[in-house]
Amino acid sequence: MSKLFLYALVAGFSVVAAPQIASARSTAGCEKIQSGKAEVLSSTIDPQPDVDKSSDADACPEKDRTVVQQPTGAAPVKLNTTGSGTILKKAVKGDILPQSEGSLHENLAFKYRVYRPETRNGDTMVLMHGSGQDETSLVPFASKIAPNATLIAVRGRVVQDGSTRWYRRLTPVSFDQQDIRSEAKAFAGFLKQVAQEYKFDPKRTTFLGYSNGANLINAVMMLYPDLVQQAVLLRSMPVLRESTEANLANARVLTVSGASDQLYAPYASALEDLLRSHGARVEARSIKSDHGLGKDDVRVVSEWLSGGATAQLKNN
Template identity: 75%
Template sequence: MGKPYFHALIAGLSLFTVAHTASARGIADCDKLQTSKAQVLSSTVDPLPNVDLNRVDVCADKEQAVSQAPVKATPINVVATGSASILKKAVKGELQTEGEGSLHEDLSFKYRIYRPEAPNGDTMVLLHGSGQDETSLVSFGSKIAPNAMLLAVRGRVVQDGSSRWYRRLTPVSFDQKDIRSEAKAFAEFLKQVTQQYKIDPNRTTFLGYSNGANLVNAVMMLYPDLVKQAVLLRSMPVLTGTIAANLANARVLTVSGASDQLYAPYAPALEDMLRSHGARVEARSIKSDHGLGKDDVKVVSEWLSGATAQLKKN
């Protein structure tokens, strides 16, 4: 056996081993994601939004592809995969620069910044639900505000292994001292990040989901000048006691799920609380449970198109 043939044989076996290992690792990772999904959806509090579960579908496709051995290699159609469009954007310099969307840990809260290709000066602050992280609402935010800079923030309280914005005692009762402490820390963070990234408060919308939306309404009550426009998805009032807050300059959209047995019963109390302090509130109830979906995207997009235009005039 000649040396060239021997080397070629060794190289072929090496490639087969690497490919097999990579495929096995991909299946193992997907199994972990499927298990994670089942655990999250079994909880009655803050399940992952439907719009952010695409990774599990992708894994299912990968498993099917691995189980079917290809008969022969076929060339990749860059047009069909979208790679051609990505390549053109890269050549034009339209893609996000390196570091966009990366995790920042320079302030009291961890966060990520996502800049659109055609920014319009608006900013959307994203606050996730329990058990999620700062990336969970990015897909949702990019759909409803494609030209806004997204500031995605991570709650810094970890309880039972899940990231949250404050400690809870039961699914609908909360540690009041912790709420106020984290609200104060978040208010300071907002002042710093606004100055650092030159964010216009008059063109900023706060989008919160469940636990994140609850922190937003707490911040509004405790620091009423910070939030001028907010979208509260599957939210409820969390502060107890009498609080004097003037929310006359605030516009709020609340969206509850008609089948959300946990939070929907508290939606009227949230709306009444905000209105009683002067906020202009539009309350919507949609055919949904605690999770998010296409109806949420439609409702929020329509509201933003009118409310944000009005906000810019002030």
């Protein structure tokens, strides 16, 4: 009887201890600051900024996560960008993607791929991915919202901490201003070359950027205002510290922020005010999402594109 009692006691201790060990593992990283983690919604895609790629982050109590305070006015914004895009392609799972021309083009300053749909309408869309992604990440999304447009998918050429980016960051909340300007200048030159090579019409071209890529687009608009006439900026914020004299009267912009994006949503109005103050026609939308992309983004952008924005540009 004493042996049976001992065996039962040991077995019972194992059953109780196992969940405690698992719980300890799940919250082991909670002592670390989760500076880039926004609440993950089940319907979102790629919700993790590149400052936090740990799968254990969701187990941390809410009180351990940092919260960025609401800025006052349209002050210069410094914020970390988004990371891993490995599941972004699931946004339009099951859809037929446009045919790529094949290999990665490396003949210009930035690497890029070209995708042409079977039925083309003369529109072009330039795609600029988020941190940790590549030129293919936004192709499924773009194919959903502009199925008849030629896609020029570009890859950022800065690699930092293993993540592909469009410019260097100094810390998760500050960016290398010289690098932003240098990469914006290089991208402006790239745009002129690729436009000449593929003969696309600037009036029928939309720039679609997500997070870090969207940030470079708005920087290019401020530094080279004649290059971008229509842009969709997803989860974006201004990153240039110094103001410019850019005249954006010919630019139409859609900004889409996530209401639950605790780090980025507070700065959405600063971007909108900045663009409007330089003459851009801005439609600002906030959707029920965090920093990740999802079906609501597809719906909002599709409605904006089909609602006359592109058509009006063509007629200007």
